[in-house]
Amino acid sequence: MIHSHIHVFIEVRDQKLMDVSLELLHExxxxxxxxxxxxxxxxxxxxxxxxxxxxxxxxxxxxxxDEVIVVDHEKLMYPTSQHTxxxxxxxINQFHPEVLLIGATVVGRDIAPRVAAEVxxxxxxxxxxxxxxxxxxxxxxxxxxPAFGGNLYGTIICPDTFPQxxxxxxxxxxxxxxxxxxxxxxxxTVNFDQNDWIEVVQRYHKPExxxxxxxxxxxxxxxxxxxxxxDIVLExxxxxxxxxxxxxxLVDRGVVSKVNQVGQTGTxxxxxxYLACGIxxxxxxxxxxxxxxxxxxxxxxxxxxxxxxxxxxxxxxxKEVLLKLKEYI
Amino acid sequence: MNxxxxxxxxxxxxxxxxxxxxxxLMRQGVESIINPDDLASVEFALTIKDEQPDTHVRVISMxxxxxxxxxxxxxxxxxxxCVLISDPSFSGADTWATSNTLAAAIxxxxxxxxxxxxxxxxxxxxxxxxxxxxxxGIPQITYVKQIESxxxxxxxVSKHYEDYIELSRCKYPCLLTCLSEGTSPRLGRxxxxxxxxxxxxxxxxxxxxxxxxxxxxLKGSYTKVKRTFVRPIETKGQMIVQDIELAAKTIADILKxxxx
Amino acid sequence: xxxxxxxIRSFASTFAETYVKPLASEIDEHERFPEETVKKMIDCGMMxxxxxxxxxxxxxxxxxxxxxxxxxxxxxxxxxxxxxxxxSLASYPIYAFGTDYLKTTYLMDLNTGKKLGAFGxxxxxxxxxxxxxxxxxxxxxxxxLLTGSKIFITNGIYADTYIVFAMTDASKGTKGIxxxxxxxxxxxFTFGKKEKKLGIRGSSTCELIFxxxxxxxxxxxxxxxxxxKIAMSTLDGGRIGIxxxxxxxxxxxxxxxxxxxxxxxxFNQPISxxxxxxxxxxxxxxxxxxxxxxxxxxxxxxxxxxxxSKEAAMAKLFASETAMKVTxxxxxxxxxxxxxxxxxxxxxxxxxxxxxxxxxxxxxQRMVIAASVLR
Numbered sequence: 016m017i018h019s020h021i022h023v024f025i026e027v028r029d030q031k032l033m034d035v036s037l038e039l040l041h042e043x044x045x046x047x048x049x050x051x052x053x054x055x056x057x058x059x060x061x062x063x064x065x066x067x068x069x070x071x072x073x074x075x076x077x078x079x080x081d082e083v084i085v086v087d088h089e090k091l092m093y094p095t096s097q098h099t100x101x102x103x104x105x106x107i108n109q110f111h112p113e114v115l116l117i118g119a120t121v122v123g124r125d126i127a128p129r130v131a132a133e134v135x136x137x138x139x140x141x142x143x144x145x146x147x148x149x150x151x152x153x154x155x156x157x158x159x160x161p162a163f164g165g166n167l168y169g170t171i172i173c174p175d176t177f178p179q180x181x182x183x184x185x186x187x188x189x190x191x192x193x194x195x196x197x198x199x200x201x202x203x204t205v206n207f208d209q210n211d212w213i214e215v216v217q218r219y220h221k222p223e224x225x226x227x228x229x230x231x232x233x234x235x236x237x238x239x240x241x242x243x244x245x246d247i248v249l250e251x252x253x254x255x256x257x258x259x260x261x262x263x264x265l266v267d268r269g270v271v272s273k274v275n276q277v278g279q280t281g282t283x284x285x286x287x288x289y290l291a292c293g294i295x296x297x298x299x300x301x302x303x304x305x306x307x308x309x310x311x312x313x314x315x316x317x318x319x320x321x322x323x324x325x326x327x328x329x330x331x332x333x334k335e336v337l338l339k340l341k342e343y344i
Numbered sequence: 345m346n347x348x349x350x351x352x353x354x355x356x357x358x359x360x361x362x363x364x365x366x367x368x369l370m371r372q373g374v375e376s377i378i379n380p381d382d383l384a385s386v387e388f389a390l391t392i393k394d395e396q397p398d399t400h401v402r403v404i405s406m407x408x409x410x411x412x413x414x415x416x417x418x419x420x421x422x423x424x425x426c427v428l429i430s431d432p433s434f435s436g437a438d439t440w441a442t443s444n445t446l447a448a449a450i451x452x453x454x455x456x457x458x459x460x461x462x463x464x465x466x467x468x469x470x471x472x473x474x475x476x477x478x479x480x481g482i483p484q485i486t487y488v489k490q491i492e493s494x495x496x497x498x499x500x501v502s503k504h505y506e507d508y509i510e511l512s513r514c515k516y517p518c519l520l521t522c523l524s525e526g527t528s529p530r531l532g533r534x535x536x537x538x539x540x541x542x543x544x545x546x547x548x549x550x551x552x553x554x555x556x557x558x559x560x561x562l563k564g565s566y567t568k569v570k571r572t573f574v575r576p577i578e579t580k581g582q583m584i585v586q587d588i589e590l591a592a593k594t595i596a597d598i599l600k601x602x603x604x
Numbered sequence: 605x606x607x608x609x610x611x612i613r614s615f616a617s618t619f620a621e622t623y624v625k626p627l628a629s630e631i632d633e634h635e636r637f638p639e640e641t642v643k644k645m646i647d648c649g650m651m652x653x654x655x656x657x658x659x660x661x662x663x664x665x666x667x668x669x670x671x672x673x674x675x676x677x678x679x680x681x682x683x684x685x686x687x688x689x690x691x692s693l694a695s696y697p698i699y700a701f702g703t704d705y706l707k708t709t710y711l712m713d714l715n716t717g718k719k720l721g722a723f724g725x726x727x728x729x730x731x732x733x734x735x736x737x738x739x740x741x742x743x744x745x746x747x748x749l750l751t752g753s754k755i756f757i758t759n760g761i762y763a764d765t766y767i768v769f770a771m772t773d774a775s776k777g778t779k780g781i782x783x784x785x786x787x788x789x790x791x792x793f794t795f796g797k798k799e800k801k802l803g804i805r806g807s808s809t810c811e812l813i814f815x816x817x818x819x820x821x822x823x824x825x826x827x828x829x830x831x832x833k834i835a836m837s838t839l840d841g842g843r844i845g846i847x848x849x850x851x852x853x854x855x856x857x858x859x860x861x862x863x864x865x866x867x868x869x870x871f872n873q874p875i876s877x878x879x880x881x882x883x884x885x886x887x888x889x890x891x892x893x894x895x896x897x898x899x900x901x902x903x904x905x906x907x908x909x910x911x912x913s914k915e916a917a918m919a920k921l922f923a924s925e926t927a928m929k930v931t932x933x934x935x936x937x938x939x940x941x942x943x944x945x946x947x948x949x950x951x952x953x954x955x956x957x958x959x960x961x962x963x964x965x966x967x968x969q970r971m972v973i974a975a976s977v978l979r
Contacts, residue, residue, distance in 0.1 A: 028505075096474065096484050121505045125486040128471035132440060132478035137566030140439075140469035157570065163357045163466055170570045186603065212483035212518070216500065217511040233602070255599060287602050290595070298867055309602065311595055317585070327598065328583045329591040336591045343596035420615065531622065533649035534662035534672075537615050541608050 018177040020058045021046055022084075022112035024103065025075060026122055027065035028093055032074060035118030036061075037190035039183055040079035042145055043116060044193065046156070049147035053154060057113070058082055063200070064102050066092040072200050079193040083200040084110065090207050094122040097212045100129045102205045107134050109203065112178040114156055116145075119182035127182045137173035138180040143187045148172075155179070226258055226274060228282040233290070236260030236277055236304070240293020240314060242270055244334040248292060251337045254344055260284065260304075262294045278303035292333035296321025313337075345396060345496070347389045348450060349403045350460040350476065351382035351418070353411040357465045378414050381461025384524040388491050389459055390422055396494070400424050404449060406434060406442060412545050419540035420532035427453075431549040436562030439471035445560050446472070447479035448553045456516040457499060462487060462523050473521035483514055486521040605900075612668045616675035619648060620683075628680035631806030632951050637762050638806055641683055642720065651690060652715025655699055659707055660715035666841075667903040670848040674899075677852025678859075679948075681955035682806035684852055688845030689758040690714065693963075694721020697767050697783060697838045701826040710765050710785050722763035723842075724754035724812050725835050732968055734769075734832060735778040739814065741770035743821070748772070748784065750817040753796065756962070760810035761795050764788050768812070769835055772828045781831030785823040792817040803954035840916045841906060842963045847899045847919035850927035850959035854892050857927075857934035857952040861885065864938050864947070875937075884937060888930045895923040914976035921969035924959035931956040 021043040026033040043059040050057045061080035063071060066089050075083045084106060090098040103126065107115065117123040117130075119141045131138035144159035156179045159170045173179040228234065235257040237248045242265060252259050261271035263278055277284055278300040289307035294300060296312070296319055304310070305324045312325035313333040322328040329336060356377045378386075386403065393399040403418050405411050406429040415426035429449050437445065450458065458477075463470035470486070477484035485503055492500045492511065500513045501520060550560065558564055584591045605613075623644045631638050645651060653669040655661025662668075669691060677684030698711045713719040730736035739752025750770055757766075766786045773780035786793060796811030826834055862885065865876040875881050902919040905912035931953035935942040942949045960966045 096486070121487050124470045125474060125484070128439065128469075128474035129478045129484070131471075132443060132475040135440075135566075137438065137440060138471060139567055140467075140471055162468060162572075163355070167572055167574060169572045171567050172570050173567050176566045212514060213485060214513045215510050216513055218508055219511075220508050221504070233599070288598065298869075302867065309598055311598065313591070322581075322583070326582070327594060328581065329595075330583065330585040331588055331591055335588050336595070339588050339592035340595055343592050344599070416611070420611065531619050531648055532615055533647075534612070534615070534653050534664055534668065535649050535657060537611050538608060538662060538664040538668065540611060 016111060016177075018111045018113040020060050020110075020112055021114040021116065022060045022062055022106075022110070022178065023080070024115065024117040024123070025061045025063040025071070026094060026118055026120060027063070027068055027071065027091075028122070030065065030067060030071075030092075032071050033118060033120060033122075033185075034190065035120060035123075035183070035185035037074075037078040038185070038188040039116045039118060040075065041191040041193075042183070042188040043114075044079045044191075046114070046145060046147055050154070053147065055154060060084060060110070060112070062086075062103065062106050064091050064094070064099060066090075073197060076195045076197045077192055078190055079195065081195060082198065084203055085200045086203045086205055088205060088207070090211075093215075093218075094126065095213065096125050096129055098205075098207055099126045100133060101207055102203075103130045104133045105205050106203060107178060115178040115180045117180070117182045119184050123182050127180060131180050134178075136176040136178060136180055137171075138182065139171040139173070140182050142181040142183045144170075145181065145183070156181070228258055228260060228275065228277065228284050231258035231260075231284065231286050233257040233288045234260040234277070234284055234286045234304075234307075235290045235292065236262070236294060237265055237271065237292055238262040238294030239264045239268075240295075241333050242268070242293070244337075245270060247334055247337050251340065254341060255290075257288075257290070258286075260289075262297075262300050291321055291325070292337065294321055295319045296324065345392070345399045345456050345494070346454045347392065347399060347401050348453060348455045348458045349382070349385050349389050349401065349423070350446060350458065350473070351386065351403055351405045351414070352379045352461070352464050353377070353405065353407050353414045354379045354464050354466040376410065376414070378417070379461050379464045379466075380524040381463060381522060383461075383529045384527040385459035385461050385520075385522040386418060386421060386423065387527050387529040388488075388520075388522055390530065392491070392494050393422070402427065402453060402455075404429065404446065404453075406430070406446060406449075408435075409547075415545050416540050416543070417532075419543040420537035421530055422533060422536050425546070426543070427546045427548060429548045429553070431551075433550050433557060433561050436565065437560060438565035438567045439467075439469055439475055440566050441560050441562075441564035442472055443475035443479050444564065445553065445555060446476050448555055449548050450476070450480065452548075457494075458482075458517070458519040460519065460521050462521045470521070473519060477519040480517075480519070483518040484521070485512055485514055485518065488520045488522045489526060491520070609667060609671060612664070613671045613675060615648075616672040617678075619644070619650075620675045620679045624676055624683045625679040628682070629945065629948065629951065631680070631682060633945070635800070635805045637808045638680075638683060638686075639762070642686060642717075642762075645687065646717030649717075650687065651717035652695065653691060655695060655711070655715050659699070660712040665903075666844065666906045667900065670844060670899060670903040673845050673848040674852040674855070677849040678856040680806070681849055681853050681952070681958075682804045684849040685758060685804055685807050685846075685958075686720075688842065688849055689723060690721045690763075692842040692845040693723030693758075693838055694763070694765060694767055696841050697723075697825055697834050698785065700837065701783070701830070701834050702785075703822070705822055706785055706825065714765055719764035720759055720762055721765045721767070722757050722759040723838070724757050724766055724768045726754060726756050727752070728755055732965065734781070734835060737769060737771045737781055739768070739770040740774070741772050741782060741784060741819065743772070746821050748819045748821060748824070750784065750786065750792075750814045750819050752814055754812040755796075756799065756809055757812050758807055758809055758962075760798065760808035760812075762808045766812065767825070767838075768814070769831045772831075776829060778832040779829050781835070782828045783825040783831040783834045784819050785825060786814075786817065786819055790817050790819075801958075803951070803956070803958050805954075839963055840913050843916040843920040843969070844899065844902045844906060844912075846959055846963045847895075847902065847916070847923040850920070850923035850956065851892070851895050851899050853952050853956050853959065854888075854895065854923070854927040854930040857931040857949050857956075858885075858888050858892055860947065860949050860952075861888065861934040861937045864941070868938075881937065884933055888933055891926040891930060895919075895926040898922050914973055917964070917969040917972040917976075920959070920964065921966055921973065924956070925966060927956035927959050928953075
């Protein structure tokens with residue numbers, strides 16, 4: 016059996032195409048280049064599953080698909096573990112992909128394992144780095160992913176079975192317009208089991224989420240030094256998709272709510288990035304954040320204790336730095 | 345009603361520290377805990393048992409013999425039975441081989457509902473639940489935040505997507521993977537804890553399960569770990585003094601690097 | 605320590621960290637009884653730890669109960685005494701001396717947590733000298749008419765079931781005292797002054813007032829005239845609970861002191877580097893260790909049904925004085941911070957004091973111990 020080409024599952028929910036699928040089309044093109052350097056020709060093939068998705072075929076070509084395979088069925092209006100799995104399994108059995116990439120969305124993480132088990136192949140979850148093995152004697156896909164809460168990275172291979180499957184974390188890669196020539200897509204008909212496993216009683220939007228500092232990946236934390244420019248702090252936090260943190264001093268002064276307080280008497284945090292603005296860094300504060308992966312501290316006082324735990328220390332007015340930072344984002 | 349809960353003992357990754365000087369992971373002294381999403385599943389099962397006392401809750405775990413201490417703790421919460429799948433030949437398994445093994449053990453017991461955690465905090469794959477469901481040929485609902493109702497034939501749950509929620513109903517048998525967010529697991533009851541050490545834990549090795557050695561453990565895994573490494577840590581103490589332009593640019597670079 | 609006790613301690617410690625510690629400062633500040641914590645204790649089956657399962661209890665033992673009081677008190681002495689007064693003072697006399705009727709009617713509900721218990725012995729003029737009881741119970745047909753008042757009653761207005769001591773025959777002195785089970789809500793039973801206290805400020809302490817309260821004769825515990833014996837026997841056990849509370853307070857303050865002295869830097873080094881600090885910490889640790897041995901010895905003695913008056917008195921005497929000493933030293937080690945309410949050690953110091961006073965002052969413990977060694 017010959018397995019070829021890089022297939023990308025295009026996730027569509029209620030006729031809305033998910034960004035991660037377009038990101039994967041671009042990444043598939045990057046892999047295609049790497050294969051090409053090894054003398055292997057691979058096509059980027061979009062597996063477009065949904066209902067009344069005619070208009071999205073063009074989008075796939077625009078964002079980098081060489082070919083598009085379409086399964087258009089009412090049951091696929093919203094992806095389901097039953098129908099989406101069945102459709103993907105049929106595509107795999109029909110087209111024998113060498114690589115299959117799936118966005119690690121709630122949907123992707125639901126169906127990818129089931130599909131992999133169904134076709135008896137390996138699956139690597141939540142991949143953040145994809146690469147074709149640079150070694151001469153191997154053409155395997157190297158799938159690198161974080162484990163142990165992001166403390167450790169592992170590079171995984173799937174040496175004996177096909178497709179080599181990965182679910183890929185959203186927003187890790189960028190999408191890019193290719194405007195590839197539009198060719199007629201291949202339509203696949205799937206006969207689903209008559210009985211639906213699951214009955215969706217209701218579907219509704221999520222209410223606003225309460226903030227949880229302990230789980231935040233990026234924290235922009237404010238201290239007395241930025242009390243006068245909280246508007247800029249909040250705007251920057253929004254821009255960086257960061258959660259707002261604060262020193263006890265600022266909370267005690269009623270500028271910021273207690274739920275935002277970082278430190279011994281507040282929340283202990285360990286984000287990947289902690290950006291401390293105008294915080295001097297009393298022990299009671301640093302004890303709650305010194306396990307952050309990267310600590311950036313901005314303070315006008317060169318002697319501020321916060322600099323002793325900082326990965327990057329910036330001696331300057333935090334307001335000016337934040338204003339300048341906006342230009343770079 | 346019979347509920348099976350799949351649980352895993354994991355290192356407490358939030359306690360794990362990185363030696364920033366050597367760029368290594370410090371695992372010594374890190375305690376082993378029950379995986380948080382799995383504990384939420386146990387809580388869901390026991391909540392059902394609170395309301396329907398004839399419910400039988402059986403916990404199944406796969407891991408080394410040390411995992412028995414976790415199962416003893418679960419007896420302290422009030423589960424009815426604990427099973428540990430343990431055999432050196434099962435170790436090193438990827439999610440596929442793990443699911444094969446779990447499915448074989450599960451088939452020995454009656455069940456209406458199987459509950460599992462969404463994902464384990466050590467591997468973070470979220471694959472074992474769905475793959476067990478596939479091996480057993482039963483429906484799955486993943487990302488369950490709440491079990492809304494349980495009848496003699498159906499379970500209704502709310503499943504959380506990124507931006508919306510589905511209220512879904514499914515007939516038994518089925519498998520749910522549960523989220524820990526928002527649950528506050530019980531801590532146990534004194535009378536259960538007092539008895540917990542005397543409760544038997546069934547250990548299943550491959551002598552009982554009789555699985556083909558080529559389908560279990562490291563040998564039975566389709567994926568292999570080629571290498572592992574620790575994320576390089578920025579060296580501590582780079583200082584930028586009064587250069588706003590450079591400061592902003594450096595911060596932006598760090599942010600971009602972190603996003604990739 | 606046996607593994608089952610390790611399991612119990614681990615549970616109690618998690619319970620304390622999860623539910624009790626977050627409230628400790630606030631209930632002290634606002635003198636608020638933590639009803640939500642009691643609800644959680646009920647959910648966890650903590651209200652009848654040493655009593656049999658057929659009476660609604662957990663079927664564990666005094667040692668397990670002591671470990672729970674200790675772990676609770678480590679983070680909040682108020683919560684520790686709520687459990688101690690309920691288990692040792694209210695449930696015990698019914699368990700040890702009550703009829704089957706009293707056990708099924710009252711002990712069952714106390715053990716499951718459906719009812720909270722309290723114990724009323726002390727009166728304005730009858731503290732250490734219990735024979736000065738002014739509360740009287742006069743038998744009239746199927747009832748006793750109870751009149752008088754009790755003060756400093758722990759769990760005060762939040763309890764449902766009260767063990768009340770009263771004179772049934774004043775001419776016999778302590779031999780004329782009898783014990784009764786009294787329910788909240790009975791006609792003539794009201795609450796008086798709510799005390800404002802130095803410590804354990806979340807605990808409800810108030811006066812019970814009885815005005816011609818009709819107590820059914822079935823609610824007499826034991827025989828008429830056995831009240832003093834019942835009270836003394838109950839207090840022997842209660843002292844182990846208070847000793848455990850004191851031990852917990854001392855351990856809590858010690859942990860705070862260790863954490864602080866390791867992180868507080870003066871003269872460019874952690875103050876734990878200074879030998880003075882080290883010597884104080886060493887003395888604290890040694891006293892705590894000694895106290896714990898006495899407390900666990902007393903618990904074991906009670907579990908093995910030996911006479912344990914002396915062991916209980918020694919445990920309470922030593923543990924409570926250790927608590928006072930250790931908490932005072934902890935405040936000193938934390939300096940200005942220790943004196944503020946930002947840190948818990950000042951609260952622990954205030955809480956510690958009561959352990960030298962209630963359920964027999966340190967002086968009473970010395971009397972008990974002396975009587976035993978001079979026998």
